[in-house]
Amino acid sequence: MSTPVPTPPPQGRRTVAVAVLVSALAALALWAFAWPAARTAPRDLPLGVAGPARATAPLQAQLKEKDGAFEIHRYADEAEARDAIEDRTVYGAIVATPQGMRLLTATAASPVVAQLLEQAVAGQAPEGSRVTTTDVVSAPAADPRGAALGASVLPLAIAGVAAGAIVTLLGLRGIRAVTSLVLGAALVGAVAAALTHSWLGVLTGNWWAEAGVLSLSTLAVGATVAGCAALLGPAGIGVGALAMVLLGNPFSGVTSAPQLLPEPVGFLGQLLPPGAGGTLLRSVSFFDGARATAPLITLTVWGLLGLTAVLLGALRRPAPARDEAPTARETVPVP
Structure with missing residues (x-):
């Protein structure tokens, strides 16, 4: 005859339940906070391109090669690009000029994105050329990094x-x-x-x-x-x-x-x-x-x-x- 297995007392079951619940909450918190931070990267980030079509076509082609990192918005000139930034349609814009590329950013929208755009445009610029950056909507001086x-x-x-x-x-x-x-x-x-x-x-x-x-x-x-x-x-x-x-x-x-x-x-x-x-x-x-x-x-x-x-x-x-x-x-x- 088999001996019945004693069931754990209610207090013991509660102790185990609390331990499991705490570990589950810790795992949820780590996933919610750490996972997005570890996978930060541009995904369909709205970015403007302004200037003559012949000058901006190669730049648009290069940006589209980045596997959906940017959502390209086309503008005729710098004034339209500035309006789009101030309207929060795009986070920044690349303007093609006879003197080279000019980058428009908005640190007030996101200092992280502004820095990311500076790095991305610097990598696309021809060797030896200089990219001028203009902060269209700047973050307040008391909180420049947001x-x-x-x-x-x-x-x-x-x-x-x-x-x-x-x-x-x-x-x-x-x-x-x-x-x-x-x-x-x-x-x-x-x-x-x-x-x-x-x-x-x-x-x-x-x-x-x-x-x-x-x-x-x-x-x-x-x-x-x-x-x-x-x-x-x-x-x-x-x-x-x-x-x-x-x-x-x-x-x-x-x-x-x-x-x-x-x-x-x-x-x-x-x-x-x-x-x-x-x-x-x-x-x-x-x-x-x-x-x-x-x-x-x-x-x-x-x-x-x-x-x-x-x-x-x-x-x-x-x-x-x-x-x-x-x-x-x-x-x-x-x-």
Whole structure:
């Protein structure tokens, strides 16, 4: 007769489950942060070519040989190329002139891309020739490498996650939860604009527009986390936090560019609030709102869906009714 194998005690199973979960989260974090960074390279990066067709044809042919690294946009002259850069249609442009090639960049759009274009054009230039580089839309002097702007994505995501978690843990529901999320996001946006624009000087656009973008970015994350918690319970906080911090932050492309991330990471990152918020912040701060419609819609949709989920969660799980206080005390006879 075989001896039955004893089952591990519940406490032991929990210990094993926690160890497995922690290792899985660590693997997910390493994959999300390290993999895109290790595979950074141009992929259909919008690049302009300007000048006479006869002068630019060989250059276009050379660029197309780079296995889909660049998405070439053709412009008649330097003025059109500059307009395209300021409109965020392209990250830069190569202008063919009788004196040689001239490179137009926009470090405000991405210092990493600007440096990459300088290296790529230098490699395409004839031996002994010099390539003149002009920064059409330059990054602010206080943040020439865009490090401060890139570093602002994670704190905003954390602030949004904290707002959604606090609203949930305090038991706020329905309209009260929505009001708290909106007011909290507005305050975060104002404080963030005061720090990044007024104090550090890393943002140079309209102060109120920047504060609005920072507020909307925080609200999109906070409402999503609170909405997940309202529908799924406390576990929804973890689901929302994982999506916004472990995926949204490394997939945002704010420190480089979405077109430098592996596919489809760059595309997916722009559909999440951190990526959309970073893109929108660049647009309103450095490019007078150019190409702001898509990220604005993305953030608005996330915010509305999250707030709707908060309201639906309150309807699905109504707050327990409080016991009514007794109107009169019962008298106990004394023996």
